[in-house]
Amino acid sequence: MIIQAPYLVFLGDATDKLSIKMAQGVADWRAQLCIGETSVPGCTVTTGLEQMDIPRAAKLGAKTFVLGFANSGGYLEAKWVPYIQEALKHGMDVVSGLHDKLTDVSDIRQMAQSLGRQLIDIRHPSEKFKTGTGKERVGKRLLTVGTDCSVGKMYTSLAIEKHLKAQGVSASIKATGQCGILIAGGGVAIDCVAADFISGAVEQLSPDADSTHWDIIEGQGSLSHPAFAGVSLGLLHGAQPDALVVCHAMSRNHMRGLPHQSLPTIIDTIRLNEQAARLTNPNAKVIGISVNTSSVSEEDGIAFCQALSQELNMPCVDPLRMGVATLLESLAL
Amino acid sequence: MIIQAPYLVFLGDATDKLSIKMAQGVADWRAQLCIGETSVPGCTVTTGLEQMDIPRAAKLGAKTFVLGFANSGGYLEAKWVPYIQEALKHGMDVVSGLHDKLTDVSDIRQMAQSLGRQLIDIRHPSEKFKTGTGKERVGKRLLTVGTDCSVGKMYTSLAIEKHLKAQGVSASIKATGQCGILIAGGGVAIDCVAADFISGAVEQLSPDADSTHWDIIEGQGSLSHPAFAGVSLGLLHGAQPDALVVCHAMSRNHMRGLPHQSLPTIIDTIRLNEQAARLTNPNAKVIGISVNTSSVSEEDGIAFCQALSQELNMPCVDPLRMGVATLLESLAL
Structure with a gap:
């Protein structure tokens, strides 16, 4: 497409x-x-x-x-x-x-x-997909994952792509939702793919590449969302990510659309995603946290990120307020 | 359908x-x-x-x-x-x-x-589905899950349904694959549903029922299969199972269709499924193991099940050779 x-x-x-x-x-x-x-x-x-x-x-x-x-x-x-x-x-x-x-x-x-x-x-993929294989592919991959839906995975992915390109790193955004597809000029609306082909479609979206190239893959949903975790898991397995960024939105009290469903902690989200990702990439690792702090003042948002960074001992930023440079520090670029 | x-x-x-x-x-x-x-x-x-x-x-x-x-x-x-x-x-x-x-x-x-x-x-669901909610439903549910694809989830589910009915327990098979749908006379080919609706389709397939009724839900794929884990997770969340039966096939050396992908252990499969299932049913529990022992003699098959049962401290049977009565002993029927 x-x-x-x-x-x-x-x-x-x-x-x-x-x-x-x-x-x-x-x-x-x-x-x-x-x-x-x-x-x-x-x-x-x-x-x-x-x-x-x-x-x-x-x-x-x-x-x-x-x-x-x-x-x-x-x-x-x-x-x-x-x-x-x-x-x-x-x-x-x-x-x-x-x-x-x-x-x-x-x-x-x-x-x-x-x-x-x-x-x-763009919501109706026209490609024919194969089922996934989990086979190791050449090139580097970063996937944004989330504590919930609509927490900033697309914006974080785009900010990371932009930053890497500005640093002269070979990088491409790989879009998996309708907005991202329009912005990237292509991609796969992964939540509209037949369930059998979720991971296979992502393998096709992010095929072998140069060994130093980074595909920045836009995540969807959350492993902790009762409606969409299947999409998130297939996407995670197909993405075979080297690096994961956990995205989170401040001031949310429950899973999006589900008042009865509590949010997972960020720590649990890290563990759950690393555990699942290692099925197709044994070295998959969460490198940092991206927080949408738009519900509070800039000062409070930055303070929240700093406290979280100390607590988790990893970078934590609001990409729109703080940039993503520190988020990517641990990547050997 | x-x-x-x-x-x-x-x-x-x-x-x-x-x-x-x-x-x-x-x-x-x-x-x-x-x-x-x-x-x-x-x-x-x-x-x-x-x-x-x-x-x-x-x-x-x-x-x-x-x-x-x-x-x-x-x-x-x-x-x-x-x-x-x-x-x-x-x-x-x-x-x-x-x-x-x-x-x-x-x-x-x-x-x-x-x-x-x-x-x-039957591979092309014609129903309109809603996205899942994870809300608690009335009635009891048992889901078959697996170490891999094609390990006997459908046969195990059907054997359990048959046994429960013979005991006078109110039970229905809920089919999620083409064979099962034909046998059950209805169901949803879950791997053909758009990814967004996996868990929602299972919620519709197994709605509220009498509090003592058991839906026996046919599982698909495996949380450890790189191609199909998304389907399995969505199905698990939508099924909201009280009881899980882990299905396994003897004499398999790698994940079906993927010679590079090793099999998970049964213990890991128990842990992974219980952990994931508890998102929508905090009391979800693996109650036993069903082994397809058809690749070995009846004597060796039964010996394998007995050893596994001792090791895991839970019932373990080949349904076709040993029946499923012991498998269901822990259910309060």
Whole structure:
């Protein structure tokens, strides 16, 4: 799955920052791949990208129209079909991260076919996967794991990739969720793969590479989440990571979406992930902790990380407030 | 997914007992649901069911035509289409456990539609699932887990269900693989569910029940298999088992299909499964071991089980040679 840049990001009539997470992610991490954003009357949010209509974006060279918003059911509402068709007519491919598939809407599918455009439903992997083998692969791999879902695994992975590249280290982000795939320009929506192929898909996503190259693999879910631990374990085995970074969000009282389910401790999360990872990489090791401290002041966030670092005797940072340099100190780069 | 009995089992031109595993499974465990078997010239194997042609089976009341064979790719070969059509014309639904879908063959799909017959691709779940919650459910649950794939989890589960029913205990088999689904007459092919829904699908498969009822849930894969551990973990969390039975096959030197991957010990398998299971059932406990000893003599098989039972201080049986009564002794029934 290859997504052609540059992108025109479509916000629809969104009024909630959370609902444009995908658009915001690509604007934050790949502004250089974005021509601008477009929306319809009623939209009250912005990614900060330049606003323009579809014809103007086409003139400026936009190659892909990105549905950058989500609703709770992941539905593709009929009111967006004309905008998608306009983008197709203006020479763009279309990317959607919704559950509903673009290719299931016959008006969209037929127009795309007749114009020779790609429809990319990034939640619906089109590749054929093999089952995993656990065989040792060449190259280095770092995987972000978590105490819970939505704790900053994608942002941490992207911050690490960015830092390594700035240091001249050969590194690639390997995306496993819809936002990450859009930002990386490719990847596999691992939670949508048939269960048999979770680890195999990750093996294909991060194949043999140069021995000094680092693949930074975006994690999903948590080994301690009753809904998603299977995804997390298959991803962990397929990733075969040399280094693990445990991600955590401050001020969370229970597992996401499950008020009855308590959070694991960070120590337990370290142990559980190292134990499981060693099935396919006996040297797998947690090298540090990444904390999303956005729920508290910068001062309190940094203090929390420092205390945790002392307690665990390993680096602990909020990547957005403190950078990731110290997190990576133990890697022999 | 409900499969209507009785079945006519189709063996095609199979010449290998292993390739008719699905037919043999249903003949072994649900002979009373089978009218007979049918095959084409060249077939050299039999399930032991009465042989008959499609018209005769229809006359005897067959409601479902079961493709009881498999080839290595799971392909639906064109040469079988006329047999499937003949069965449809004779009033039968059709069940397939192949990777290729019956509904993808237009000649089959159109005929089934016009005749009002069901096409059941048991490897392709048609239900909509929700993500798991891990919430406590009423009723008792036993899950078979394994040191590896294909070690006897289905046979053990079926033997336990049969024994409990014979004792007058309310019990149901909950099938998670294609053979088991055919035998049970329903279930979910859990390795074909989208990764996000593994545990949720198992929660739906084994919902709240009477407090004294036992669901016997067929396990899949192994927490120590690099390809399938994600499936096994999601299944374990969704099953929320009170009791676990560890299944093992004697005389195996490495994980199935992976000569480089060593087997876990039974002790490690007990620990790993109990630890993981306690996320959704704090009282989950391995109650015994089921060993497939078919690779050695009956005497050696029984001796192996007795030695293992002493070593682990828990019941250990080959269900087919020793029954499962001792395995279940610790259950308060």
